[in-house]
Amino acid sequence: MKPIYLDYHATTPVDAEVLRAMEPYFCEKFGNAASKSHAYGWETEEAVQMARESIAKNIGAESSKSIIFTSGATETNNMVIKGIVHAAKKKPAHIITQVTEHKCIIESCREIEKEGHKITYLGVDHDGLVDPDDVKNAIRPNTILCSIMAANNEIGVIQPIREISKICREKGVWFHSDAVQAVGKIPVDVQRDGIDLLSLSAHKIYGPKGIGALYIAKANPPIRLSPLIHGGSHENGRRAGTLNVPGIVGLAKALEICVKKMPEESKRLGLLRDRLAGEIIRRIDHTYLNGHPTKRLPHNANISFSYVRDTDLIMALPELAVATGSACASGTNEPSYVLRALGIGEDRANSSIRFGLGRQTTKEEIDEAVEYIVRAVEKLRKKSLQYEMR
Ligand SMILES: Cc1ncc(COP(=O)(O)O)c(C=O)c1O
Known part of the structure; x- marks a missing residue:
């Protein structure tokens, strides 16, 4: 037994309905979503577009153009932390995060510290919560990003991200949230919650492993992220690599089911x-x-x-x-x-x-x-x- x-x-098991939605995209509809010259590519491009729209809708995003597919939240989080400082005009750049973030945030921050950028790691109280006032007090003239997770993966604590994002917006600091453990489990709405960048992962929500996404708000001035992975012009040049079509279809289906349930x-x-x-x-x-x-x-x-x-x-x-x-x-x-x-x-x-x-x-x-x-x-x-x- x-x-x-x-x-x-x-991790979570893949939902049978998710698997069913993915299945046609392995053998039958196998085209490269970037192939523009034939029907094999068109049908998978359409599936990807539908998935993008569905994900955008289920996290309250204004547009499907705000969704970028990645291999998972580890990649997304690396992409945000490293990408934002590499694209920043202010050098050294300053980022605010907190001590109970997932390792992939902490270690990405450690990497950019080696390049001379500055990080403030805020503490938490005895319940595991970040004090929004600490965020306010940590903001410096060269602060470009504040990254606070929506919910913790060990103790499940839900951070006051709406209060924090409000402070960030007032001060002109982009707000990122690693929402891997929150999306599909508790209501998350990027516009209502004031989130400029958000990370999510399919395998935590009864979808397949190896697929995730970044939400990046359309903003003025635009949020600039240097790509982590270079190559073709996929995902508007933000993330190169052939799209994982079955994974993308699975991610969208998994999120849709979680939100409904x-x-x-x-x-x-x-x-x-x-x-x-x-x-x-x-x-x-x-x-x-x-x-x-x-x-x-x-x-x-x-x-x-x-x-x-x-x-x-x-x-x-x-x-x-x-x-x-x-x-x-x-x-x-x-x-x-x-x-x-x-x-x-x-x-x-x-x-x-x-x-x-x-x-x-x-x-x-x-x-x-x-x-x-x-x-x-x-x-x-x-x-x-x-x-x-x-
Ligand atoms: C809060 C949090 N962030 C990021 C990750 C990494 O996600 P992935 O497995 O998609 O790389 C996890 C997974 O353990 C997580 O719990």
Whole structure:
């Protein structure tokens, strides 16, 4: 029997309807969307255009021209951070971000720091939230971009992006949001939320892996991004490379389904998540929910089990597919930098499990998971001298 999957922040299975929508674009409609001289190219170009329009509509974008396809959010985030400073007139340029961003934002920032550009990494409070006033105070004359994620991939905390984007707009600073974990899960509307640039990824929303997008607002003056990948003139010269047509069709379909299901699904998952977290905390002493209790994604719970090492707990839970934190950091013994940023001590940070619920999660699975967790923690704590001497 396969373990109960509770790692939906890492990735999601492809929805059967998404797969069906993609299928014709492998063998039958295989044309290169950039082939302008024949019907094979025209039909895939049309599919790409329809996908662009659908994605634009589902994130509240003003135009399908604002959508640029990439290989995923890692690429999109690299493209934004590096592209904006490389195109900037003000040198050195200054970017504001925050400490619990995904590694692909943090590492892209580190790269451009090596080129002499400046980055402010804002801290978060003990709930994981950025203070919009900190953004305001960090803005300098050469600040060109503020990049704050919509929702965190480890603790699910939802950042006050609308307040932050408002400050950025007033000060003439572009606002980017890595919305990978938020899009399709909670309402995201680029115009209402004041987002100038947004990153999204298909495999977090029941679409295929290896496809993502950048939303870039049509602005005056225009937002200038130097391309990360050079070559042909695809995507208006912003991102070279033959378009992944099946992936693009899948991304659009996946987003469409998520947006349609969102009201019902977020309520269902919120109840299941509360059941999971509530039962764990009620039945096991010295357990804590990490991150803001309510300003968080409905399907996320990140819980510390004091006196138990998270890696031991995962080993003792073969019935569950869970992780200590982001998949990119798994395999390292370092405590999560996200939890540490909340001021959580090393011991507690090293005893934390991220639970991510999703479309296939049932109440029965949650109840089973709780029993497995209670049993595993009891067993491990029996062997813990620190727990006995607490
Ligand atoms: C918040 C966040 N940003 C970016 C990424 C990277 O996305 P992708 O897997 O599409 O490269 C992830 C995936 O783990 C994520 O959770």
